Amino acid sequence: MNPVPKSYSAKPAQAHADRKWWVIDAEGKTLGRLASQVATILRGKNKPTFTPHVDTGDFVIIVNAQKVVLTGRKLEQKQYVRHSGEPGGFRTEAYGHLLERKPELPIVKAVKGMLPKNILGRELITKLKVYAGPDHPHAAQKPQPLA
Template sequence: MKTTFFRPETVTRRWILIDATDQSVGRLAVVIANILRGKDRPEFTPNAMVGDNVIVINASKLAVDPKKGTQTMHYHHSFYPGGLKATNWNKMLETRSDFLLKRVVRGMLPKNTLGKELLSNLRVYQGPEHPHQAQKPVEFKAN
């Protein structure tokens, strides 16, 4: 049996709309990473962009375990002496929940140029409004 490899030009890409209300951060990120990668499609090719575009709404309503919300930290360093800043997940959910979800999904994608290109197909919004009304997105509900 011959193995078939698909090119990105031959694959039709969909827009998938995901509502993040009361979804666990990690479980939702796994679903998003698999859709971006194209692992849910029969045309999956590991070295090509054959995945779909993902729009995530209501990112500010993500569910985080109370213990994990206080213990898990996001670190940022300004490259100046004493410039290390630490923020816990609860505070990140209040202020920058879209960045938090994008950061978790980025950790589940390949660590190369393909991973960076795949991440550009993810759009995360804190509220229910998004500017992608021209496309007809497929409604998707993660477990």
């Protein structure tokens, strides 16, 4: 009788060893589709060593965040909502205004919503670097463009 093959479970020390850096140009890409692709890479689900409770993902750099596309009339209709915790502290802002004011925030919020809502998710979002323009300060890490 053949022995049953054992399932692989990555250890945290092994997961940090083979991390890569990826660059994604957001120009002309749809926000939600870009965010789901980035969340998959940050989580490590694109690797054969994926383990749900261990951070096996890579670093992702997104450039040209201000040129990301929202389909339909989302630029006027979709609202960014926040509350300060004080009475009367409820604030809303259309995504069109938000993209002009802080072009990185819609991408970060979209990716964060697709990550686990626990300590691991908060750790994963720190590996995402978003820049409004085409330049980034991570040349030393030798990032590769993602196809």
